[in-house]
Amino acid sequence: MTDVGGYFELIDWLNEDPPPSPQAFLNRVKQAYRLNHCLYLDASVKGGHITVQSLHHTLPPRLEDRAKMHGRRAMLEPLRITFEAVEPVDWQEIRRQSAGRSDLNFLVESLGLSLSGACYPLPSREGRHALMAVHSRLPEPDWQEFRRLYDRDLSSIAARFHGKMLRGFVTVERKHSPSERLTPREQETLVWVAAGKSYWETAKILGITERTVRFFMSNARKKLNVVTNTQAVAEAAWRGLIAPASPPETSVHTSEEQ
Numbered sequence: 001m002t003d004v005g006g007y008f009e010l011i012d013w014l015n016e017d018p019p020p021s022p023q024a025f026l027n028r029v030k031q032a033y034r035l036n037h038c039l040y041l042d043a044s045v046k047g048g049h050i051t052v053q054s055l056h057h058t059l060p061p062r063l064e065d066r067a068k069m070h071g072r073r074a075m076l077e078p079l080r081i082t083f084e085a086v087e088p089v090d091w092q093e094i095r096r097q098s099a100g101r102s103d104l105n106f107l108v109e110s111l112g113l114s115l116s117g118a119c120y121p122l123p124s125r126e127g128r129h130a131l132m133a134v135h136s137r138l139p140e141p142d143w144q145e146f147r148r149l150y151d152r153d154l155s156s157i158a159a160r161f162h163g164k165m166l167r168g169f170v171t172v173e174r175k176h177s178p179s180e181r182l183t184p185r186e187q188e189t190l191v192w193v194a195a196g197k198s199y200w201e202t203a204k205i206l207g208i209t210e211r212t213v214r215f216f217m218s219n220a221r222k223k224l225n226v227v228t229n230t231q232a233v234a235e236a237a238w239r240g241l242i243a244p245a246s247p248p249e250t251s252v253h254t255s256e257e258q
Contacts, residue, residue, distance in 0.1 A: 006032045007153045011160065019164050022056040029134075029157065030058050033150060036113075037135040040158075042165065043079070044128050044234040050079055051234050053128070053226070054165065059111075082119040083129040088151055091117035091135075116143035120155050122162040127238060130165075132158035182223055182241055189216040191242050194233040 010032055013020060020028070026038040042054040077098040082089050092115050108115065117135035124130045134154060136143055182190070185206075192202040199217075203210040217229060224235045236242045 007157070010157055014157070014160055014164065022054075022161075022165070023058075025161055026056055026058050029154075033134070033154070034136075035134050036137050039133045040130070040161070040165075041079075041133070042124070042128060042130040042162075044238065050076065051230055053231065053235060053238075078119070079129075079131075082121050082131050082133075085119075085121045087121075088147075088155060089119045089121070090147070091115050091119070092140075094119065116140065118147060118151070118154075120158045122158055124162070125166065125238065127234075130162050132161070182220060182236070183216075186216045186220045186223075187236070187242055189213055190220055190233060190236050193217065193229055194237070194242060 010028060013028065014025065019025075022040060026040060029035070030038045037058050039057040039059075040055070041052065044051045044053055078094045081094050081097050095115060113135055114137055116138050117133065119131050119133045122130040122132065132154070136146065138146055188206065189202060192205055193199075197205065199210050199213045203213045206213070217232070220236070221227065221229070221232045224232050224239075226232050226235050233242070
């Protein structure tokens with residue numbers, strides 16, 4: 001296990017300018033506390049759906065592929081339990097509370113993980129939730145002693161790291177050149193996509209081609225550093241680039257009706 005000096009070394013390292021990358025941070029935590037795996041997740045939750053905004057972990061590629069294949073449904077309930085928690089949640093407790101226990105057991109077994117682990121919920125901004133999760137190969141009695149000794153360390157380190165991540169969004173936004181910021185047209189397109197309009201409907205509303213709508217959305221995803229349109233809408237709303245409320249309903253007519 002680590003020592004008190006290791007905690008302060010991590011804090012000092014995290015406060016360096018520029019701060020370490022998320023991957024480097026998780027690898028350092030894993031090494032300092034002799035953990036098997038570490039994970040950081042930042043997500044938006046709306047209507048029972050969880051949209052991942054930022055995910056970093058120390059899983060090797062083979063386990064990452066396996067987790068993607070089997071883990072989506074199994075992890076919904078554990079994430080909900082952790083997001084609703086205030087204090088750290090032990091993996092054994094998550095397993096007991098999880099309604100999809102068989103799915104969760106299958107995921108744990110397929111990844112070759114033990115049940116010695118914990119999730120540390122992190123306070124976030126409105127509409128967002130975050131956590132840091134750790135996994136160990138320590139047997140149950142030793143794991144509980146580990147938590148008694150180091151829960152405070154890991155909670156504090158995770159909170160500081162998460163704060164850096166949140167401030168990083170603001171810093172990056174301020175440093176963007178005008179060409180990297182969302183244009184008014186891209187924001188307008190995002191608003192209508194957020195309202196549930198298709199590319200074709202958005203094109204008719206804005207008086208442009210569907211190909212142009214696709215171009216605007218592609219640019220927006222790149223600038224917001226996301227993969228899907230759902231993530232782009234959530235990220236833009238969270239940053240205040242578009243209003244979270246849907247715009248007034250606008251009817252769309254086909255050329256034959258006009």
